[in-house]
Amino acid sequence: MIREIEKKLKTNINILKGIGILEIVGGITGIGLILWLTLQGMETNTYVFLILLVAIGFYIYSIFAGIKLFKQKENGVQHSRILQYLQLIAISIGGMTYLLTSGGNFFLGYNFKNSTLEFKMSVISSEFQINIMSSEQNDFIFINIMAIAILLLLEKAESKIKELNLSKENYENNMKEFLATQKSDE
Numbered sequence: 001m002i003r004e005i006e007k008k009l010k011t012n013i014n015i016l017k018g019i020g021i022l023e024i025v026g027g028i029t030g031i032g033l034i035l036w037l038t039l040q041g042m043e044t045n046t047y048v049f050l051i052l053l054v055a056i057g058f059y060i061y062s063i064f065a066g067i068k069l070f071k072q073k074e075n076g077v078q079h080s081r082i083l084q085y086l087q088l089i090a091i092s093i094g095g096m097t098y099l100l101t102s103g104g105n106f107f108l109g110y111n112f113k114n115s116t117l118e119f120k121m122s123v124i125s126s127e128f129q130i131n132i133m134s135s136e137q138n139d140f141i142f143i144n145i146m147a148i149a150i151l152l153l154l155e156k157a158e159s160k161i162k163e164l165n166l167s168k169e170n171y172e173n174n175m176k177e178f179l180a181t182q183k184s185d186e
Helices: 002-039 046-070 076-086 145-185
Strands: 089-093 096-111 116-131 140-144
Touching: 002 046, 002 076, 002 096, 002 116, 002 145, 046 076, 046 096, 046 116, 076 145, 089 116, 096 145, 116 140, 140 145
Parallel strands: none
Antiparallel strands: 089 096, 089 140, 096 116, 096 140
């Protein structure tokens, strides 16, 4: 019985570690993307510089959350939740755009300009687009199904780990009591 519990525990811990690796790789990819863009000679002004700082901060947070989750540190799941919530929605309306992803995405949504339902997917990639008062009018709203799936995996794995740890603890306590009674009967 204890081996079954430990096997299930390991499986759920590995799920969290896998998500952590995805977040770390996504953060590194995002920072690499920003460095690549800046080395391409893109024009920078104060506005662009601030957007790049926000994006770099997001990707550093992605790496931080991934490391915490991978190492099973306190609040690792909480940081990963926050990271996924930041990626849930991509929206562009009236020249203002918000789109941040780390590690990949599977967007499903509506493009107002083309009046079409669209989906977009990328794996092991990161994207950022933050605009305020942009002249490009490509209005859309997307929901990141990948972020929802990761949030569900986080919740399920975390609750299963808590449940299995409790079962393991109860089993070990029951075995100690059983062995103690066996010794006292001898």
